[in-house]
Amino acid sequence: MIELHRVSKVYSVGPVKVPALSDVSFRVGKGEFVTLCGPSGAGKTTLLRLLYREEIPTEGEIEVLRQDVTALTRSQVAALRRSIGIVFQDAKLLPGRTVYENVAFVLRVLGTPRREITGRVFDALRAVGLSARAQAYPPQLSQGEAQRAALARAVARKPLLLIADEPTGNLDEGMAAEVIEIVRDIWAGGTTVLFATHQATLAAALKQRTLSLQNGRLLKDEG
Amino acid sequence: MFGFLLGEALRDLRRAGRVAVSAIVLITLSLAALGAFWLLSSNLAEAVVQFRERVKIVVYLKREPSSGESRALVERVRALPGVAVVRYVGKAEALGTLKQVLGKDAAVADALPQNPLPASLEITPTAEGATLEGARALVMRLGALPETDEVGGGVEWMEQFAHGRRLLWLFGLGVGAVLAAAAILTVTTATTLVLHARRDEMEIMRLVGAPEHVVRLPLLLQGMMQGLLGAMLAIWLLVGCYAILGPRVEPLVRETLGLARLTFLRPHNVAFLMLAGTLLGGVGGILARGRAEP
Ligand SMILES: Nc1ncnc2c1ncn2[C@@H]1O[C@H](COP(=O)(O)OP(=O)(O)OP(=O)(O)O)[C@@H](O)[C@H]1O
Ligand SMILES: [Mg+2]
Numbered sequence: 200m201i202e203l204h205r206v207s208k209v210y211s212v213g214p215v216k217v218p219a220l221s222d223v224s225f226r227v228g229k230g231e232f233v234t235l236c237g238p239s240g241a242g243k244t245t246l247l248r249l250l251y252r253e254e255i256p257t258e259g260e261i262e263v264l265r266q267d268v269t270a271l272t273r274s275q276v277a278a279l280r281r282s283i284g285i286v287f288q289d290a291k292l293l294p295g296r297t298v299y300e301n302v303a304f305v306l307r308v309l310g311t312p313r314r315e316i317t318g319r320v321f322d323a324l325r326a327v328g329l330s331a332r333a334q335a336y337p338p339q340l341s342q343g344e345a346q347r348a349a350l351a352r353a354v355a356r357k358p359l360l361l362i363a364d365e366p367t368g369n370l371d372e373g374m375a376a377e378v379i380e381i382v383r384d385i386w387a388g389g390t391t392v393l394f395a396t397h398q399a400t401l402a403a404a405l406k407q408r409t410l411s412l413q414n415g416r417l418l419k420d421e422g
Numbered sequence: 423m424f425g426f427l428l429g430e431a432l433r434d435l436r437r438a439g440r441v442a443v444s445a446i447v448l449i450t451l452s453l454a455a456l457g458a459f460w461l462l463s464s465n466l467a468e469a470v471v472q473f474r475e476r477v478k479i480v481v482y483l484k485r486e487p488s489s490g491e492s493r494a495l496v497e498r499v500r501a502l503p504g505v506a507v508v509r510y511v512g513k514a515e516a517l518g519t520l521k522q523v524l525g526k527d528a529a530v531a532d533a534l535p536q537n538p539l540p541a542s543l544e545i546t547p548t549a550e551g552a553t554l555e556g557a558r559a560l561v562m563r564l565g566a567l568p569e570t571d572e573v574g575g576g577v578e579w580m581e582q583f584a585h586g587r588r589l590l591w592l593f594g595l596g597v598g599a600v601l602a603a604a605a606i607l608t609v610t611t612a613t614t615l616v617l618h619a620r621r622d623e624m625e626i627m628r629l630v631g632a633p634e635h636v637v638r639l640p641l642l643l644q645g646m647m648q649g650l651l652g653a654m655l656a657i658w659l660l661v662g663c664y665a666i667l668g669p670r671v672e673p674l675v676r677e678t679l680g681l682a683r684l685t686f687l688r689p690h691n692v693a694f695l696m697l698a699g700t701l702l703g704g705v706g707g708i709l710a711r712g713r714a715e716p
Binding site (some may be wrong): 295304 | 423426437550625626627628629630631632633636637689
């Protein structure tokens with residue numbers, strides 16, 4: 200499903216080079232649940248962005264869904280992304296649209312037939328327990344609700360791979376546990392999950408395979 | 423899918439609010455200027471045609487030719503370059519016309535011991551002969567005929583005529599310049615506003631793997647709708663101005679240009695304006711697309 204071979208990423212900010220990942224290699228099989236754990240600035244977001252080709256590695260090879268992501272054309276990148284559901288660290292909900300519209304928007308731009316949309320949006324909202332807030336606008340949502348809305352948007356089109364970048368980031372324990380339960384359900388449905396968090400306790404509680412990142416290096420791969 | 427994209431474009435238009443309005447206003451103004459210029463210039467062109475028909479050059483003859491001579495003379499003059507129609511006016515006919523003009527004072531003419539009016543040729547120039555240079559050349563050629571006493575008429579008309587056309591030309595240039603500036607401004611404004619309003623949507627679309635045409639089409643459609651709206655407003659504006667100002671200007675127009683009335687733009691001009699507006703807005707959309715490239 201995912202394979203990284205000696206991947207490094209260095210950001211160039213003008214003349215300054217910022218190393219974000221160094222020599223990272225690992226492999227994730229179909230149907231796995233993998234936690235990506237590391238303190239702030241460890242390189243989690245960078246690693247995930249490499250997977251859906253928002254960034255290009257400075258060195259090394261990356262294969263996602265059997266495709267060499269560095270060699271893709273623009274339309275191939277789009278096709279790859281259609282198979283991946285992403286929960287962004289900053290949620291990226293469109294503020295001028297309701298929760299329902301946010302989820303429907305993605306389905307519509309991907310060409311889902313009109314009559315299927317309502318059903319699929321409500322399925323996704325039910326899965327994250329947000330059907331009652333369908334008509335709310337993102338600024339009216341609590342952080343937990345916003346993360347769940349983002350999750351609903353990511354899974355509404357039934358991706359093969361779910362990439363979740365700190366979906367529990369700013370949540371209290373109870374809310375975080377709720378979100379984790381939802382992600383587990385999605386995983387149980389057959390979706391491969393990559394789940395990033397900076398909370399080591401949360402990673403431990405998940406009791407899944409955990410990749411530990413620190414200063415851009417892969418320290419441990421266990422569980 | 424198209425309905426959805428159109429909906430997205432409409433939403434952007436609403437959201438862009440004031441800036442969209444100003445873009446539409448700019449398109450309206452530039453197209454209204456274009457339309458107004460067009461209206462004026464087509465009316466002037468109409469006047470030009472009428473001028474030409476009315477311009478006559480008169481050649482006064484030294485003596486009245488016999489009917490055979492006059493026919494030969496007419497043939498000779500008709501063969502000259504720049505001459506469209508030649509009409510021979512004999513002394514008697516000239517006097518008849520004078521009497522008509524004098525009306526109830528015609529008795530004055532009857533009191534004359536003999537007919538003082540010369541025979542003449544009334545010449546209508548061709549299109550080339552009606553230009554300033556053409557008319558001068560023609561007058562020279564006519565003056566050189568052995569039968570000619572004097573050549574009159576025409577040239578003063580020509581001078582005025584050339585002056586009018588120069589004015590029209592300058593006016594056109596000025597309007598064109600203003601128009602170009604307004605259009606460029608419009609497109610730039612539209613570009614920035616569209617990009618700003620759609621940035622989040624475009625990012626999400628790209629991140630979830632929407633096909634490129636889906637990402638871009640709403641921008642283009644929105645631009646085109648702005649342009650079309652601007653064009654429709656411009657046409658309304660022109661119709662309004664025409665209805666209000668037309669009757670007021672017409673007496674003036676009648677006197678200076680000899681036109682009975684101002685004609686409004688023809689349907690194909692109106693269609694062109696709509697198309698031009700849509701294109702103008704579309705260009706804004708395309709430019710926005712260009713800048714949206716990473
Ligand atoms: N676009 C960028 N340009 C330059 N440097 C960047 C960029 N994005 C990230 N970095 C740097 O790369 C390093 C890794 O950042 P990254 O966002 O991947 O960490 P993270 O593990 O996701 O952190 P957090 O838990 O705070 O989200 C950091 O030092 C960061 O400053
Ligand atoms: Mg991060």
